[in-house]
Amino acid sequence: MMSLNRSIFLSNAGISSSSSPFTGRQRGSVPSVPSSLRVVAVNSNRDRNGSVLTETTRKDVRDGAGSSSSAIDADSKSTVAPGGPHDVYDEDAATKEQVVTPWFVSVASGYTLLRDPHHNKGLAFTDKERGAHYLRGLLPPTVVSQELQVKKMMHIIRQYQVPLQKYMAMMDLQESNEKLFYKLLIDNVEEMLPIVYTPTVGEACQKYGSIFGRPQGLYISLKEKGCIHEVLRNWPEKNIEVIVVTDGERILGLGDLGCQGMGIPVGKLALYTALGGVRPSACLPVTIDVGTNNENLLNDEYYIGLRQRRATGQEYAELLHEFMSAVKQTYGEKVLIQFEDFANHNAFDLLAKYSTTHLVFNDDIQGTASVVLAGLVASLKEVGGTLADHTFLFLGAGEAGTGIAELIALEISKQTNMPVEETRKKVWLVDSKGLIVSSRRESLQHFKKPWAHEHEPVKTLLDAVNDIKPTVLIGTSGVGRTFTKEVIEAMASFNEKPIILSLSNPTSQSECTAEEAYTWSQGRAIFASGSPFAPLEYEGKTFVPGQANNAYIFPGLGLGLIMSGAIRVHDDMLLAASEALAAQVTQENFDKGLIYPPFKNIRRISAEIAAKVAAKAYELGLATRLPMPKDLVKHAESCMYSPAYQTFR
Numbered sequence: 001m002m003s004l005n006r007s008i009f010l011s012n013a014g015i016s017s018s019s020s021p022f023t024g025r026q027r028g029s030v031p032s033v034p035s036s037l038r039v040v041a042v043n044s045n046r047d048r049n050g051s052v053l054t055e056t057t058r059k060d061v062r063d064g065a066g067s068s069s070s071a072i073d074a075d076s077k078s079t080v081a082p083g084g085p086h087d088v089y090d091e092d093a094a095t096k097e098q099v100v101t102p103w104f105v106s107v108a109s110g111y112t113l114l115r116d117p118h119h120n121k122g123l124a125f126t127d128k129e130r131g132a133h134y135l136r137g138l139l140p141p142t143v144v145s146q147e148l149q150v151k152k153m154m155h156i157i158r159q160y161q162v163p164l165q166k167y168m169a170m171m172d173l174q175e176s177n178e179k180l181f182y183k184l185l186i187d188n189v190e191e192m193l194p195i196v197y198t199p200t201v202g203e204a205c206q207k208y209g210s211i212f213g214r215p216q217g218l219y220i221s222l223k224e225k226g227c228i229h230e231v232l233r234n235w236p237e238k239n240i241e242v243i244v245v246t247d248g249e250r251i252l253g254l255g256d257l258g259c260q261g262m263g264i265p266v267g268k269l270a271l272y273t274a275l276g277g278v279r280p281s282a283c284l285p286v287t288i289d290v291g292t293n294n295e296n297l298l299n300d301e302y303y304i305g306l307r308q309r310r311a312t313g314q315e316y317a318e319l320l321h322e323f324m325s326a327v328k329q330t331y332g333e334k335v336l337i338q339f340e341d342f343a344n345h346n347a348f349d350l351l352a353k354y355s356t357t358h359l360v361f362n363d364d365i366q367g368t369a370s371v372v373l374a375g376l377v378a379s380l381k382e383v384g385g386t387l388a389d390h391t392f393l394f395l396g397a398g399e400a401g402t403g404i405a406e407l408i409a410l411e412i413s414k415q416t417n418m419p420v421e422e423t424r425k426k427v428w429l430v431d432s433k434g435l436i437v438s439s440r441r442e443s444l445q446h447f448k449k450p451w452a453h454e455h456e457p458v459k460t461l462l463d464a465v466n467d468i469k470p471t472v473l474i475g476t477s478g479v480g481r482t483f484t485k486e487v488i489e490a491m492a493s494f495n496e497k498p499i500i501l502s503l504s505n506p507t508s509q510s511e512c513t514a515e516e517a518y519t520w521s522q523g524r525a526i527f528a529s530g531s532p533f534a535p536l537e538y539e540g541k542t543f544v545p546g547q548a549n550n551a552y553i554f555p556g557l558g559l560g561l562i563m564s565g566a567i568r569v570h571d572d573m574l575l576a577a578s579e580a581l582a583a584q585v586t587q588e589n590f591d592k593g594l595i596y597p598p599f600k601n602i603r604r605i606s607a608e609i610a611a612k613v614a615a616k617a618y619e620l621g622l623a624t625r626l627p628m629p630k631d632l633v634k635h636a637e638s639c640m641y642s643p644a645y646q647t648f649r
């Protein structure tokens, strides 16, 4: 006899497969319904233990839907449904005339179970499970452990020579066996990070149309204007806790990749789960498609997005506003929205506009700032002095550059009690027109203005380095190979240990390579980069370049916000995250030239970051999950998703 287990599906009786949005991916939730149909659960099956399955399901739906709007006719764009605010099934408003769809609960079994990425275990299904879930004959007789599956998969992936092939194999795995994907990623994080994340994810986005197989994430294009709320309801999971959203206009340092930017939210959220322990079903990758100005893509027959130039101005703002409102309406106040890889001209405005009404942060402005500040604080142990004793010069005055600059100024201000207007003077930025100085103020974009200090105009980076004599040089330009031999040699001429950070991604856009930084500074540079470089030898000594990437911060920051039920992100949380990360760097790391701890310990590091962020949320009165747990690190660890297979009844 078939036993009922957690792999419960809601199935629909009588809607043809073409009209039903229900697919094998959906579970434990009521899918949105075709126009003029309404949802009701009619089956009160009980499992062997007597628990009523529909109760579980209803709770799931209520929690997620948060309003009665799942009962809205898709045709009428009304957002007011007939029943009360939590009347997901329209029970309050039931009448004889009201047409509903009788949804019922069924159990994922047999062929469907094997093809459900959330429950599939492949050859790891035990004989007992195979018997109980109609899998006999659908698998060869052997039963293997998850560990052996990881070993075999790693063997396959290592045989691919081309990183993009490895990426595609990983995405296939994510879509066929989710737990195995995460187990493999967690257990081999240092080897697999450059595949599912920078640099390979950059190439994947560039070629996304031609490698496009099974869609991942949610696409919201201009075509969805006016019905974004319904589109969100098409997503199979209802209890969303984190959204990473991009509009694809500035993908890493690669520029406008339009709709093909989807690889970024998908990759970032895979890291939320693998590095930060946020369960995958709570993660929603979103790409907003307002067109692209990338001519190559517009002329590419495999391009997957809208074939038009980017919408701007009011049209853009309205679509974004509808999205932000629909997200809050659908998932509530505590859903975290991470803005990712928007162009400068939208990134700052979106962050400013929504940071007072939503739980938002911009990874490129704030996440990158937090990780870089952590590296700088850690490196003080090597170079000496306080932050205020140093002088910082940036190449690149966009999101990352000005975001990092502001967090440094804020931290110095906290440490010295000097006003931030004063501490900003320790920080200088160079953009494509040269050093940012007061005589340029009128023509500067608003986010650059605070950095226009009194100084003669300076045209080139090399001249700026020689004039300002920074102790720290940071590349956030998105343009590769701009830290030339002369620039690094100049840094090394007046600094015993010049700090050089080449942050632009992917590797092709890095301001210099690790090898260049070490050789041109005669092995004296303290170097880290946004994308990874392999360890290398210079004059008999091994150098291990660190990776100054926001991946250290956003998973732990996100976990801390979620576990405390925070309703807003505050700058002090970013400072707390920096502090927590810096505290994880050991003498052993320094001895290798590292200013960040290795990624292999990232889950523990994320728990530390989450704890510090949550503590700050409680302190600031922004936390809603009360009372505050006593041991926040332990609590963070206990909240983390485990990729181990579950045993099915």
Ligand SMILES: O=C([O-])CC(=O)C(=O)O
Pocket: 198, 251, 252, 253, 341, 363, 364, 504, 505, 530, 549, 550
């Ligand atoms: O994705 C990364 O590796 C870091 C990042 O946010 C960016 O470069 O935009």
Ligand SMILES: [Mg+2]
Pocket: 252, 340, 341, 363, 364
């Ligand atoms: Mg980014």
